[in-house]
Amino acid sequence: MKILDEVSRTLNEFLLVPGLTTADCTPDTVDLGAPLVRHRVGEPAAIRVATPLTSAIMGAVSSPRLAIALAQCGGLSFVHQNQPVAAQAAMVQAVKRHKAGFRFSDINIKPSATLGEVALLLESAERDVAVVTDDGSPHGRFIGLISTDDFHPHRHDLASPVASRMRPAQDLVTAPPTITLSEANTLIWDHRLDVLPVVDAGGLLQSIVLRRDYELHKRFRNESIDADKRFRVGAGVNTHDYRERIPALVEAGADLLCIDSSDGYSVWQADTLAFVRDTYGGRVRIGAGNVVDARAFRYLADAGADFVKVGIGGGSICTTRDQKGIGRGQASALIDVVAGRDAYAAETGVYVPLCCDGGLLTDAHMAVAFALGADFVMLGRYFARFDESPAPLVRVGGQFFKEYWGEGSNRARNVSRYEHGGGSRLTFEEGVDGYVPYAGSLYDNVALTIAKLKATMISCGATGLPGFHRDAVLVPVSQQSFLQNSAEIQLRDRPGDAGR
Incomplete structure (x- = not known):
């Protein structure tokens, strides 16, 4: 037995001490770019992101729609592996079919639907136009468009079909899949369009502009894209069916893989990493984890992991610590693993990025994680709250929520991630099933998070994450300091807060 001479600390137990803010510390000069894969010290990484946010490998979080939106904002999504290989590969392909500026059509309806149904759809989605396809799917045969300008609920019979008021395809300007974004925007402005459908030679809808x-594209100029300007997307894999799953995901176009496990310090992860290296050499990049100390980091780095995820039991819906008694406070885990990463880089000349996964309930927690040395973060609850997540939107007690469940819950039944001695079912749960408050658009919330992170770095005198890692000064928080972290008055309700 060995007892570590430390207190296990969370990210909430630290505050950043401001540094000198110089004239070059402005939001425009702060660079949040980060490497996602191992690289030689002093050389650029083969895969980088402009926004160091990735979405968790969870069925309640990472869908093609969210992956596209996050890539537009400069981050990366990891499509979950708790599904058949073909289904996961299809999700990866759905993302790779889209180029920067070309949007997945998420508001679709059949021509036989009623005007009342489309009115309800547009109202609930807070949109003013829907795409009409033969089967109501994002990639069905394009039939037309219908917007709130095409009918009025008090003037037109809401029982009438959409086809009676829509603008048919033959009267609309469309574009082929070969069109560039610049050409698409020219068509939009020349023809005064709100929506430009991209339709293939067979009449099937591919995307919309x-x-x-x-303006969004102008604001986010650093989309995560590959050499062909397709959005980048990651995918989770496990240590069971990786010999079948990994080739399928590589064929589908996945840019980055990650072994999805609650505890990554295992020979099974080393075997999976060896399979990738032996099969693909350096052509396929794969991360591993999760770990909470430098020993485990070194084991996975030596095995060839392109990045390592840090965190056990700190997730908002994770109950691993309660159920198994293992884990470590996220701040303590990062401090230990960061020291191991830096020692590995000094010894080998190879830098292996770290992903902070768990314990991130606020934007301030993200800032502390970056200050402690994380290169990027992985978020579940954060992204589950948004329109773009696949979880259902529900009303509970007059307020809107998104459903959210852990991969260790019986709802997910992710046996490949949480194996309890074999079999095809979970012996016990390591996650819960519940709700998170609905927060609206991913675009708006990620922009706000970026603004907060940049403001924090400016206050600390940093213009990039490497300098932030090196120069940040942190202090542990006492209980009394913690109590003063929030306002001590009764806050006034703000307009728009009701029902949210």
Whole structure:
């Protein structure tokens, strides 16, 4: 038995001490770019992101729609592996079919649907136009468009079919899949379009380009894209069926893989990493984890992991610590693993990025994680709250929530991630099933998070994550200091807060 001479600390137990803010510390000069894969010290990584946020490998979080939105914002999504190989590969392909500026059509309806149904759809989605396809799917045969300008609920019979008021395809400007974003935007402005459908030679809808995305594209100039300007996407794998799953995901176009496990310090992860290296050499990149100390980091780095995830039991829906008694406070885990990473880089000349996974309930926690040395973070609850997550939106007690469940819950039944001695079912749960408050658009929330992270770095005198890692000064928080972290008055309700 060995007892560590430390207190296990969370990210909430630290505050950053401000540094000198110099004239070059402005939001425009702060660079949040980070490497996602191992690289020689002093050389650029083969895969980088402009926004160091990735979505968790969870069925309640990472869908093609969210992956596209996050890539537009400069981050990366990891499609979950708790599904058949073909289904996961299809999700990866759905993301790779889209290029920067080309949006997945998420508001679709059949021509036989009623005007009342489309009105309800547009109201609930807070949109003003829907795409009409023969089967109501994002990639069905394109039939037309219908917007709130095409009918009025008090003037037109809401029982009438959408086909009676829609603008048919033959009267609309469309574009082929070969069109560039620049050409698409020219069509939009020349023809005064709100929506430009991209339709293939067979009449099937491939994507849409929205006029309102023009400013979004200008604001987020650093989309995560590959050499062909397709959005980058990651995918989770496990240590059971990796010989079948990994080739399928590589064929589908996955840019980055990650072994999805609650505890990554195992020979099974080393075997999976060896399979990738032996089969693909350096052509396929794969991360591993999760770990909480430098020993485990070194084991996975030596085995060839391209990045290592840090964190056990710190997730908002994780009960591993309660159920198994293992884990470590996220701050303590990062401090130990960061020291191991830096020692490994000094010894080998190879830098292996770290992903902070868990214990991140606020934007301030993210800032502390970056200050402690994390290169990027992986978020579940954060992304589950948004429109783009696949979880259902529900109303509970007059407020809107998104459903959210852990991969260790019986709802997910992710046996490949939480193996309790064999069999095809979970012996006990290591996660819960519940709700998180609905927060609206991913685009708006990620922009807000980026603004907060940049503001924190400016206050600390940093213009990039490497300098932030090196120069940040942190202090442990006492109980009394913790109590003063929030306002001590009764806050006034703000307009728009009701029902949210």
